[in-house]
Amino acid sequence: MKVKLLTSLCIGTLITGSALACTTILVGNNATTDGSIIVARNDDTSNALKTFAIMNHPQTINSSGKLYRSNANNFTYPLPAISLAYTALPRSFSKSKPNFSMEEVGINESGVAISATETIFNSANALKIDPYLEESGINEDSIPSIILQSAHSAREGIMLLGSIIEKQGAAEGFGVAISDKTDGTWYLETASGHRWVAWRLPNDSFFVSANQGRTQKVNLRDANNFMGSGDLIKFAVDNDLYSPKSRGFWGWLTGSSEVNPEESFNFFKVYVENGEHDKTYNYPRIESLEQLYTGASYTVGDGLFPVWETPTKKLSVADVAAGLRLHYQGTEYDPYTTQNPKAPYRPASVMRAIFSHITQIRPNLPDDIGYVEYVAVGMPDLSIYIPFYRGLPEIPPSYQTAVDGAPDNTSEYWKYRKLQALVMQNYPKYAPMVHEQFNQFESEMFVKQAAVEETYLKLYEMDPKQADKLLQQFTEILISQADVLVSNLTKKIANDLKMNNLSNADYAKLIDKTEKEYHYGGA
Template sequence: AREGVERLGWLLETYGTYEMNGIAFCDGKEIWWLETIGGHHWMARRVPDDSYVVMPNQQGIDSFDFKDAYSKQKNNLCSKDLKQFVEDNFLDLSMDGKFDPRAAFGSHDDADHVYNTPRAWYMLRYFNPKAGCWDGENARYTPRSDDLPWCMVPEKKITVEDVKYILSAHFQGTPYDPYLSYGDRSMAGEFRSIGVNRNCVLGLIQTFENRDALEWIAFASNAFNALVPFYTDVEQTPAYMADTTQKVSTNSFYWCSRLIAAMADASYKESLIWIERYQNSVAAKAHALLKEYGRQIEQAPEEEKTALRQKANQAISDMVEAATVDTLDQILFELSSRMKNAYARSDA
């Protein structure tokens, strides 16, 4: 992970970039978070082993240790002239002498308070609900707070299912849920949801110190899709996952996911139960297949591992294809039953 940061850092210093971006690097032992500042400047921090980071589309690192970055580089890395750049342009806005990169380089405009900070607020609130600082008139943090923590220690270990849930979220349990069907709906849809209609691809990289890495994949709106694991380090990908063209087809996991999402949104109340069953079923069966094939891959000779990974990926693809086709059938029926030209008389 550190080597990835150093390589990208060199590229940025050499060629530059026209915009700010955040990039995560991970391996089996550590995670680093790099942020480009624009031009030839960048900084990165090592994510503490017991912590998580949530970062919407804005500058996120809220503290930085220049002393470490220019000496031991244990937890901080940056472009060679970043400190001088800050000093030359009077970018240190702190009152206590502790440099705040978010204040120096980040945005704090009105659009952030609709598009970005609400998403970070909801994620932090989900992983640390007992902190008791998220809701009410005297809340320490709100959906419009510019000082949300860059990283926090969660109240329990975070699972793949937690990540899927939070990246599918539309502010459930708050007045901001666009699907809210009861009570005061005056604030429903006020903020940009995390799971939105134009989600295209969700990729979750799961690394281990002494096991094969996994890449979990989902297509279309996260609120309605299923997250599926696949082994990496393979030479072939199942056709249901790979053969996606611009032609809409039920032979494609991508297009099936798009169709399910559009129809489930239009029949949300009736279709939600089918979406929940679909997501839970795929998750459970995926874990079972990972357990089955994981043992075989670990025990197999090195020259047989690639073929076994591909066999596992095909089994997982076959499983999710069957579940997806069944769910598409159920959602299509629910939406068809609510067409505007429906009639009660039971005849042809």
């Protein structure tokens, strides 16, 4: 993939904090090659020594008044009488903590999928009036767990999250995607501590986000496509965050200060932080991803990129993976090929990504294979997207055993992390070989998937449980084959680097050192 990055972008000052950060891609069902609904995100964390797991949670009957308690702050929320069964990817988990933390992405038994969160920041002026509730509001730690246990539809999930924001507050700024096979994908963004907006992705469009709010036009009277705080615009007018050109007919009719949809309210201009650092940290990812899928070049200097666009060709899982692997290949701004960690533009694919996911909903297939999570461990540019079907009876243990900061020889997380750290020692030399073999693996995998799914559908009509066993066998074989490939590449590169005798403790130091060199801190 070669992406032309416009040189007209201003080079601002990168922020250097350790805030979490991500890159999100959403695709409507009429914009995909197979009619599927796609929600994808790189889940970036503070360093490359954090781990994750894939977990199945059974349906649970809760006692009256039982509360969900966040591990990150003092947020609590009443659990439903019956918590829905769901699969999720927690960043950390421990028997000493009350709940799983940072579950990030998952699918529940009602077919509701969530990806949360895209770290964003709201405008300083809005937050002066309605600040985040850092100690007690809802945040990334809790959002997926609450929604997956409770929501029976994407719309219900958005309404629940919006209600929590209004009543208990948001602890931080975030964007959240919630989808189902009936209503497609909804995307919610915070406006301030107690205010929010959400919209439904047009079926023929894609959307990309990179650590900055992206919403512009808002029409809360179009309930089919928009939701949000009832006073979203009135709050802005009353607090001098926004001055409408006129109250218009709607204001005259209702006596309110809310303007009609044709007037000038723009959510981005009113509620989104937009500073110099965005021009290097966020704009380049948006510009390059939109160009990748449309071929169009942008000279946007104010952050007002098109929110939704129709791709020039329908997008596949592989096309979305290519976007998540973006690091400005073929340009002088590629920090890896040029071996320049000081390159000014923050890539989509960074070493501190804990994992990358592509959630695919295929409405015309049985739910057990219609819902798929493709998961790539660590830095997606140097990883393989392995499919995990909703009908998978058991999650393979190698995706559940990694421990923060403690490399081992058995978990998938540390196998990929070791390879990634080695490749980054001489990216121009080793990455082409890894890319070639990983691309071949994925191409062959997609062919095998199609054959397995065809067999599955025939078997499913006679014996659904036996069909799910077929998924288990396929997944385990796929992981085993990927293990062999990763192991062979690791050995070959380690030998070439004369690093073949590294201990796990040595690898921990190498991974940490390499990530810090290419950290791209901030959100």
